Amino acid sequence: MDTQNLVFLNLILLLFIPCNCSVSFIPPDNYLLSCGSHSNASLFNRVFMSDSTFLSSDDSTSLTIQKPPQNLPALYHTARVFSGTGRYRFNMKKNGTHLVRFHFSPFKVQSFDLKSAKFSVFVNGILILSNFQPPNDVTLKEFILKVESNFLEILFRPVGNSGFAFVNAVEVFTAPEDFVVDYGARLVGPFGLVEYRNLSTKVLETVHRINVGGLKITPFNDTLWRTWIPDKDYLVFKGAAKPAVSTHTPNYQKGGATPEIAPDSVYMTAQQMNRENTSLASRFNITWNFPVASSSVGVPHLVRLHFCDIVSPALNLLYFDVYINGYIAYKDLDLSMLTIHTLASPVYVDFVTNSDDSGVIQISVGPSDLTSSIRMNAILNGAEIMKMVNDVNANVVHRRNKLWALVGPIVGGIVTLCLVATVFLFATKCRKKKPKQRTVDSVGWTPLRMFGGSSLSRTSEHGSHGYLGLKIPFADIQSATNNFDKSLIIGSGGFGMVYKGVLRDNVKVAVKRGMPGSRQGLPEFQTEITVLSKIRHRHLVSLVGFCEENSEMILVYEYVEKGPLKRHLYGSSQLPPLSWKQRLEICIGAARGLHYLHTGFAQGIIHRDIKSTNILLDENYVAKVADFGLSRSGPCINETHVSTGVKGSFGYLDPEYYRRQQLTDKSDVYSFGVVLFEVLCGRPAVDPQLTREQVNLAEWALEWLNKGMMEHIVDPHLVGQIKQSSLKKFCDTAEKCLAEYSVDRPTMGDVLWNLEYALQLQESGQQRELHAIRSASEDVSVTTTTVITGNPSTNRRTERDYDTGSSDVSTSQVFSQLINNEGR
Structure with a gap:
C-alpha cells in the first residue's frame, strides 16, 4: 500500500470514528484547572475552570500574556506563578489509579x-x-x-532563594478500572524473564505514546484525552516496515x-514486515529506537505494547517474537491465545526494562521459528513508554556501582595485603602446633539453589554424585567436539547449539553450548544441573557433566543415538517409520520417566516442557x-499448586x-496428551500451513475422536497395524490427558x-483380552481385535463393543487387567 492510500485511509478513520470521550468514560474525580485565570x-x-478554589498558597501571582x-x-x-512553596489540594471521591497532567507554556x-x-513538583x-x-x-x-x-x-x-515556579493548567482525574494492574507484567533483561509485581504502586511518567503505522491521534x-504520535521518526530502517490499515x-x-487502554485508531493501524523489500533477508526484524533522557539511565521503564491482528485471514496463523533492548521479551507470541479466539481483537502486554547507556529503549518484532517462510x-x-519516577534509588545505585567498579579493586588490594600479613603472623605463632584436618571448600562457582530452597555446595553429601564430580574442563570439551566443529552440530534450541562429541574415555556425548559470553540462559543452566545431578533413571537423559x-x-x-522422537514421526523422510508397537513402547518409556519425576521426591519435579523434541x-x-x-519443584504437601510465570x-x-499461572504435575500430563496424538497421527502439535480447523493438533484430534472416527486421522504408516481395542484405549487415555481442568x-x-x-x-488375542477384562473390579469398555485396514480417509468404525461400561480406569483396575502374564 503506497503512502497516499495510507494517508487517505487514515483520514477516513479520523472522520468516521466518533469522539466518544464524554460518553465512554466519565471519571468520578475530574478536576481541570486553568491556572491564573479568573x-x-x-x-x-474540555472546560478548564479557575484554579483559585483549590489554591492554598499566599505566595502566588496570576499572570496574563x-x-x-x-x-x-x-x-x-494565563499562568500561576509561585515565588515560594505553592499548593493545590483536591478532595478525592474514589481511591485508585489517577492521571495527573501539568501544562507549561x-x-x-x-x-x-x-x-x-526552575522548580520541583511533588504529588502527595x-x-x-x-x-x-x-x-x-x-x-x-x-x-x-x-x-x-x-x-x-x-x-x-x-x-534557589530567588527562583520561582509556574504552571498554566493542571488535570487530575480518575483512570479506568484495571488501567494499571499489579500482575502479568514481564521483567525483561539479562537475567531472563520473570514476573514484575505491584506495578500499580509505581508513579509512571509518560515518555512516549506512539500510534504505530498510523497518523497522529x-x-x-x-x-x-491523550495524544498519540506516528512512529516513522523512530523506525531504525523504514524499508523493513509496511503499514497495515483496517x-x-x-x-x-x-x-x-x-x-x-488505547483508542480504536491505534488498533486499526499497524506496521508489519515488508516482505516485498527484496534487499532484506528472508527473516528480519522491524526495530524502533525511542530516546530516553540521560538521567534515566538504569531507571526501570514500563513498556506497554499494543497488538491487534488486522493482517491475518484467520486465527492461529500469526506467530512472532518480541524483543526489548535486544533481549527476548515474548517468544512465539500468538495473539489468538491472548484473546477469546476472535480475530482482530485488541490486546496489550506490559514489560518492565531498565534503560541503559545507549540513551534509547529499543523495541523489535520479528518472525517466529514456528512460522513457515511463506x-x-x-x-x-x-x-507506550513510561518511566518509573518513584524508583528513587535506581539511578543512585547505578552510579554507585560504577564508582565501586573503580574503587573496589583498590580497597580489595589493601584488604588482601592485611589478610596476608595477619595469616603470616598467625602461622608463625602457631608453627609448633599440629594442624587439624579441614575440609577445603572449592571456589569459583556459586552453589546452585536446590528445589525447596536449600543450597547445595560441591562438598555436600552427594559426594562424587554432586557438582564436584560433574565439572569438566573446557579444554576437554573443546577436544571432544573438535573445537566446536560445525559439522558436529546435531541440534539447536533457545539455549544454544548441540554438538556430538567423544570424551577422552571414548564416551559419546551430546554437548549443549550456551551462547558464548551471554548469561541469558543462566537460570536454565542452573536448573538442569540441579535437577539432573540428583536423578538417575533409564528413561531420563543423564547429565555427564558441565563447564562454566x-x-x-x-x-x-x-x-x-537416534535423536528426537519428532524426527521419527514426521521430521525426516529418510528414517524408517515406527511401528505401532514401537510407538506404544516409546510412550510407555516416556511415561515411566515422567512418573518417576512426579513421584520420586518429596515434592516431585514438574518438567514444564514435554514435547516430541524433548x-x-x-x-x-x-x-x-x-x-x-524449565523444570520446577512441585507444590509442598499442604499446597495444591506452584504459582509461577507461564x-x-x-x-x-x-x-x-x-490462564491461572498455577502449575501442577497435571500440566505435564496435558503436554503428554498432545505427544500421544502426535505419535498416533504423525503430525506436529501446531502446523500453521494447515486450515484453521487443523492448525492445532489437540483440538483437531479431539474433534474426530468425539465423532467416533479416529481412524480418519491415524498416520498412514500405521494402516493395517492397530487393533481397534488398542486404538480405543490409547485414544481414551490421550483424551483424558487433554481435559480442560487439571x-x-x-x-x-x-x-x-x-x-x-x-x-x-x-499383543494379546481376543480371548485373553476378554479374560483380563472379566478379572477387573469394574467393567471396562472392550472391543474385538479387528485390525484397521485400508486408507484412513475411507475407513469407518468396525469394532463391536462387548461392554459399554466406562473406560475411565483407575490404577488398581488397570493393574488387575495386567495381572494376566500372557498379556505382558
Whole structure:
C-alpha cells in the first residue's frame, strides 16, 4: 500500500470514528484547572475552570500574556506563578489509579520571564519533577499514580532563594478500572524473564505514546484525552516496515484491551514486515529506537505494547517474537491465545526494562521459528513508554556501582595485603602446633539453589554424585567436539547449539553450548544441573557433566543415538517409520520417566516442557525424557499448586496453567496428551500451513475422536497395524490427558498403566483380552481385535463393543487387567 492510500485511509478513520470521550468514560474525580485565570478556558472541548478554589498558597501571582500568538489556545494565555512553596489540594471521591497532567507554556510579562523558571513538583509527598526547567514550547507532563487517601496535594517548590515556579493548567482525574494492574507484567533483561509485581504502586511518567503505522491521534479521538504520535521518526530502517490499515472497528473482548487502554485508531493501524523489500533477508526484524533522557539511565521503564491482528485471514496463523533492548521479551507470541479466539481483537502486554547507556529503549518484532517462510510476519499497533519516577534509588545505585567498579579493586588490594600479613603472623605463632584436618571448600562457582530452597555446595553429601564430580574442563570439551566443529552440530534450541562429541574415555556425548559470553540462559543452566545431578533413571537423559569456564555455559549429556522422537514421526523422510508397537513402547518409556519425576521426591519435579523434541530415542528405541531447563519443584504437601510465570512450548501448553499461572504435575500430563496424538497421527502439535480447523493438533484430534472416527486421522504408516481395542484405549487415555481442568486429568501413573494395557491389547488375542477384562473390579469398555485396514480417509468404525461400561480406569483396575502374564 503506497503512502497516499495510507494517508487517505487514515483520514477516513479520523472522520468516521466518533469522539466518544464524554460518553465512554466519565471519571468520578475530574478536576481541570486553568491556572491564573479568573474565567473558564476550553481545550479539545474540555472546560478548564479557575484554579483559585483549590489554591492554598499566599505566595502566588496570576499572570496574563498581553499579546498572545494567534494560534495559541486560551488555556495558555494565563499562568500561576509561585515565588515560594505553592499548593493545590483536591478532595478525592474514589481511591485508585489517577492521571495527573501539568501544562507549561512559558511567556514573559513584566518582571517575570517564565523561561527562566526552575522548580520541583511533588504529588502527595512524592518528588515527580526535580529541578525542572520547561522548554520554550507548550509542554505537557503526564503522570500515572495510585491515590490511597481522600485527598491529593500538589506542591510547587522553586529551586534557589530567588527562583520561582509556574504552571498554566493542571488535570487530575480518575483512570479506568484495571488501567494499571499489579500482575502479568514481564521483567525483561539479562537475567531472563520473570514476573514484575505491584506495578500499580509505581508513579509512571509518560515518555512516549506512539500510534504505530498510523497518523497522529489528538485528544478529540481518545477517551482519556491523550495524544498519540506516528512512529516513522523512530523506525531504525523504514524499508523493513509496511503499514497495515483496517476499516473495521476492533473486536473488543472481555479480558483484553478496551477503548480506554488505547483508542480504536491505534488498533486499526499497524506496521508489519515488508516482505516485498527484496534487499532484506528472508527473516528480519522491524526495530524502533525511542530516546530516553540521560538521567534515566538504569531507571526501570514500563513498556506497554499494543497488538491487534488486522493482517491475518484467520486465527492461529500469526506467530512472532518480541524483543526489548535486544533481549527476548515474548517468544512465539500468538495473539489468538491472548484473546477469546476472535480475530482482530485488541490486546496489550506490559514489560518492565531498565534503560541503559545507549540513551534509547529499543523495541523489535520479528518472525517466529514456528512460522513457515511463506506466512512469516510480525506486527505492532502501538507502544507506550513510561518511566518509573518513584524508583528513587535506581539511578543512585547505578552510579554507585560504577564508582565501586573503580574503587573496589583498590580497597580489595589493601584488604588482601592485611589478610596476608595477619595469616603470616598467625602461622608463625602457631608453627609448633599440629594442624587439624579441614575440609577445603572449592571456589569459583556459586552453589546452585536446590528445589525447596536449600543450597547445595560441591562438598555436600552427594559426594562424587554432586557438582564436584560433574565439572569438566573446557579444554576437554573443546577436544571432544573438535573445537566446536560445525559439522558436529546435531541440534539447536533457545539455549544454544548441540554438538556430538567423544570424551577422552571414548564416551559419546551430546554437548549443549550456551551462547558464548551471554548469561541469558543462566537460570536454565542452573536448573538442569540441579535437577539432573540428583536423578538417575533409564528413561531420563543423564547429565555427564558441565563447564562454566571463560564465561561459558556448557552442559554435557549422554549421547542418545537416534535423536528426537519428532524426527521419527514426521521430521525426516529418510528414517524408517515406527511401528505401532514401537510407538506404544516409546510412550510407555516416556511415561515411566515422567512418573518417576512426579513421584520420586518429596515434592516431585514438574518438567514444564514435554514435547516430541524433548523425548529422545537410543539405539534400541528406548525413550529418554530430556531438557530440564524449565523444570520446577512441585507444590509442598499442604499446597495444591506452584504459582509461577507461564513457560512451555506453544501447542503443548496446559490451558489452565496458561490462564491461572498455577502449575501442577497435571500440566505435564496435558503436554503428554498432545505427544500421544502426535505419535498416533504423525503430525506436529501446531502446523500453521494447515486450515484453521487443523492448525492445532489437540483440538483437531479431539474433534474426530468425539465423532467416533479416529481412524480418519491415524498416520498412514500405521494402516493395517492397530487393533481397534488398542486404538480405543490409547485414544481414551490421550483424551483424558487433554481435559480442560487439571482435576479431571489422570496422574502419570494412571497414564502409564493405561498405555501398558493398550500394548497388552495390541499383543494379546481376543480371548485373553476378554479374560483380563472379566478379572477387573469394574467393567471396562472392550472391543474385538479387528485390525484397521485400508486408507484412513475411507475407513469407518468396525469394532463391536462387548461392554459399554466406562473406560475411565483407575490404577488398581488397570493393574488387575495386567495381572494376566500372557498379556505382558
